[in-house]
Amino acid sequence: MAQSKSFSGRDMGIDLGTANTLVYVRGKGVVLNEPSVVAVNAEDGSVLSVGFEAKETIGRTPSNIVAVRPLRDGVIADFEIAERMMRHFIKKVQGNRRFSRPRVVVCVPSGITGVERRAVIEAASQAGARQVHLVEEPMAAAIGAGLPVSEPTGCMVVDVGGGTTEVAVISLGGIVTARSVRTAGDAMDAAITSYVKKKFSLAIGERTAEEIKMSIGSASPTGSWTAAGLTALAKQLEKNDGLEDTGDPEETQGLLPPDRFTIRGRDQVSGLPKTLELTADEIRHALTEPVDAIVMAVRQTLDETPPELAGDIMDRGIVLTGGGALLRGLDVRLSRELDIPVIIADEPLDCVAVGTGRCVEDFASLKTVLDAQPGRLLGTGRL
Numbered sequence: 001m002a003q004s005k006s007f008s009g010r011d012m013g014i015d016l017g018t019a020n021t022l023v024y025v026r027g028k029g030v031v032l033n034e035p036s037v038v039a040v041n042a043e044d045g046s047v048l049s050v051g052f053e054a055k056e057t058i059g060r061t062p063s064n065i066v067a068v069r070p071l072r073d074g075v076i077a078d079f080e081i082a083e084r085m086m087r088h089f090i091k092k093v094q095g096n097r098r099f100s101r102p103r104v105v106v107c108v109p110s111g112i113t114g115v116e117r118r119a120v121i122e123a124a125s126q127a128g129a130r131q132v133h134l135v136e137e138p139m140a141a142a143i144g145a146g147l148p149v150s151e152p153t154g155c156m157v158v159d160v161g162g163g164t165t166e167v168a169v170i171s172l173g174g175i176v177t178a179r180s181v182r183t184a185g186d187a188m189d190a191a192i193t194s195y196v197k198k199k200f201s202l203a204i205g206e207r208t209a210e211e212i213k214m215s216i217g218s219a220s221p222t223g224s225w226t227a228a229g230l231t232a233l234a235k236q237l238e239k240n241d242g243l244e245d246t247g248d249p250e251e252t253q254g255l256l257p258p259d260r261f262t263i264r265g266r267d268q269v270s271g272l273p274k275t276l277e278l279t280a281d282e283i284r285h286a287l288t289e290p291v292d293a294i295v296m297a298v299r300q301t302l303d304e305t306p307p308e309l310a311g312d313i314m315d316r317g318i319v320l321t322g323g324g325a326l327l328r329g330l331d332v333r334l335s336r337e338l339d340i341p342v343i344i345a346d347e348p349l350d351c352v353a354v355g356t357g358r359c360v361e362d363f364a365s366l367k368t369v370l371d372a373q374p375g376r377l378l379g380t381g382r383l
């Protein structure tokens, strides 16, 4: 994972995600990748920490400190905090050497409204940008995944992020059909929390739900692990003492995925701490609703795709990007239900940031993909 480094005042691309914010600096690549979380002092509104440091505080803060996620469902939910978070990240990548205000390309979900677009532009300007351009998330994801977006053939990208799943068919540098649904990684975490609460009367935090999803969550019993998925898993299990990470990638790859996960939470009846073991089968069952919603969004977008482009997609396959692409078996499930090959992009978590970065690097040639106005979006909202 890229660490933050200083650079000398240059243009940048920002993947302002619900879960993570990535900053790409022209000529440098992805230089910052941190959780989109801000810890705020509730009494005076001052920002105490941002990113990794703030994420650590989620669920553990004293009452006067609130951990805020300024983006929800892929859009800015708390404008002021989003602006301060962006300002912090821009400053962090600039280090002490500050030059002219940078030109910034910000990636936004394809389903956001005009008001939301203006809010992003305003927040980036307030955060120090000289000029702000927007690129739609599926377009950035497709560029970052290396798809030939400018060619006259159809390609389909499905970006499963934290707040939104973006499905788009792209040809000749434009989005032909697209769908943005507010069901993605966060909805999966919420489905796990609600299952554990209903079935075992156990209250768990959002970080625990995410760990369960990454460790034993799946969309199909026959899904295999990707290298990135295994690395994420090893990290999580190391934290949970379920696996000793030796640091040897081959050893990690040779591991059989676990099918059980032990959690601790608060019993809602007795109010006391309780420990229990969850199985992969029950978590797959718990994830049925969000996974079905994602499959449905892809199916509906395919149904609306012009036949020639649909033919191209049948040949080339669908490309999965975003952190949700690492949910074990999502590729298998989509491929089985739609009868189309599904490929997980290399480094799916970085595709949107890398694609946004390409727009910064090749500003002149990719200018046409920027600042597209919504108009051909098929549907938005929660399915």
Ligand SMILES: Nc1ncnc2c1ncn2[C@@H]1O[C@H](COP(=O)(O)OP(=O)(O)OP(=O)(O)O)[C@@H](O)[C@H]1O
Binding pocket: 015, 016, 017, 018, 019, 020, 021, 073, 074, 137, 160, 161, 162, 163, 164, 165, 184, 185, 186, 210, 213, 214, 217, 228, 229, 232, 233, 321, 322, 323, 324, 325, 326, 327, 328, 348, 349, 352
């Ligand atoms: N190994 C994994 N298995 C399942 N889900 C994962 C895995 N790794 C990351 N995720 C999920 O991916 C999501 C984050 O993905 P990503 O960083 O692409 O989203 P984002 O860009 O922040 O969100 P959005 O695009 O909605 O604004 C989180 O919900 C996270 O839990």
